[in-house]
Amino acid sequence: MNAPRIVIYGVGAMGSLATRMILDKGGQIVGAIGRSPEKLGRDLGDVADLGFETGVVLDGDAARVLERTRPDVVVLAVASYMEDNHAHIRTCVEAGANVITLSEELLHSWTTSPEETAALDELARSNDVTITATGHQDGYWVSLVSAFMGTAHSIDEVRGRACWNVDDFGPELARDQQVGTTREQFEEWNATAQRPPTFGRPSLHALAAAAGLTVSVSKTETRPEFAQGQVSCQALQVTVEPGCVIGFTDVDTVETDQGVTLVLEMTGKVYAPGESDHNRWEISGEPDLTLVNDALPTHLTTCATLVNRIPDVISAGPGYRTIDQLPPLRHRAESLAT
């Protein structure tokens, strides 16, 4: 029963929050790897706004930090997609460290990035360490939903609806979400846009795996969301007129050999007053069932879930292990000791 030795790789909003939660539960943070020049050389407690110094200084040389600190696990929070994570993960694995990441694609990347996933799996096996991705989706789009499905006799369709507020993420993302465009502009963009994989697809593939289902077809469609009245977008400092675009919804659909269809509608839009992040799932089958989590503070559940998963990732066998291959997600009340 030892407190795990942890390196934080990426000290942005998520890495900072995870740092505080890890320290709350007695984890030892032995190193911190940063990338922004303005953060390097500063104490982790300063960068993560903890209110105290940790004695750990942000270093930009990942291999050097890992060589010096020999952590049990690296908490990697730098990017969403495989292409932006691959090299970082390789560095950690080659240093003999387990990796737990918030990468949305890595939640289940076997179909979106098969070659890179197989290469990381092989590398992790030969270095006897585990690579796992977790976060909000682990709880609200996989673990809860799979248990929920376990209470149904027959299932035709499982449909999830999740929503996030464009105004929480700044002007770049607001423009990505086509806020303020017209219906025609949106349709023109949507017909030709080269977009990375949705976050819904890997989540539905992880859910299928957890539920014992075999995916046959995956597809994604995108529909615009329109302002009903005037909607104020803080991120862009504009008012969107009724009938114009306030964001869009990616609708991921997965068909399975067992005849169960999994759908996730993920909406990123500018919220009207009183709207909040939520998670709503419906089972159509025998019986029809609903599961609702309203007013979700997604940034907190993301990092809390990651921290609660640390002991599972340290204990897991080697390789790229998706969450369906870990023990059930559970709370860690006191410590992260394994």
Added chain:
Amino acid sequence: MNAPRIVIYGVGAMGSLATRMILDKGGQIVGAIGRSPEKLGRDLGDVADLGFETGVVLDGDAARVLERTRPDVVVLAVASYMEDNHAHIRTCVEAGANVITLSEELLHSWTTSPEETAALDELARSNDVTITATGHQDGYWVSLVSAFMGTAHSIDEVRGRACWNVDDFGPELARDQQVGTTREQFEEWNATAQRPPTFGRPSLHALAAAAGLTVSVSKTETRPEFAQGQVSCQALQVTVEPGCVIGFTDVDTVETDQGVTLVLEMTGKVYAPGESDHNRWEISGEPDLTLVNDALPTHLTTCATLVNRIPDVISAGPGYRTIDQLPPLRHRAESLAT
């Protein structure tokens, strides 16, 4: 990969529904044990109202049925409490059959019936079979709630609220729930009533086990529920006047060594129009979180969960295995083959 051979022990409402669901998923029902004289000698399909004959005839001699059929597992749906289940389970285990039961107390009976539980555990180990209890609580009070807790960083209290309609269960239970009594009559009854364990306590003990928490103190309090306007009780064919009792709520509280308090408020009352069974959980901690399942058809989720658990119970190691010792609850889309 063989379809399990199953005996139904107790062919009431739940046993009948489980029978239909098992046949839907290709389970082989090889025997049926009944107790009511009016059911014995009749075909299981007739008693369970399946609309077809099964070729399996209800027999009142459990040992004889088990000796003749040698099932992989017995589905036992005869009673809620250990004292009314103990002998039936012993008969099954001594015949070498795994047992899956809907007994609410057996969901986690180590503290309410420690001697009987230890004896059954010992007997199951020496006969190399598993005894497990499941049902609605497995999904909605344990599996979902434990995963939900895994998305929180710190937890002061987890509070569940569940509700069932007295009118679904006939006049005897309506009288047990004190429907139609005055506040004074209720308080007099409540001060002296000799009641069996609540269903909440074993559920909270199972939840604590699933969440890695150690129970220090358990207590139960009971509060009356009063009619707001006039409420019509179909089961008793009476109208309850405003201010009189329409049922009561058992409030189970479990304190744990880790400082997390678990509470379950279970209300059995006469519903007003528009009310339905529900399941609502709140986490107080960082962050505060809510989980809601409304309009729950509890009889269906009870039996669906049992059927989905059959492969887990057949595969589990020997002994009395509570659900925290099984794999995560999940849907079985196609078959019960193990």
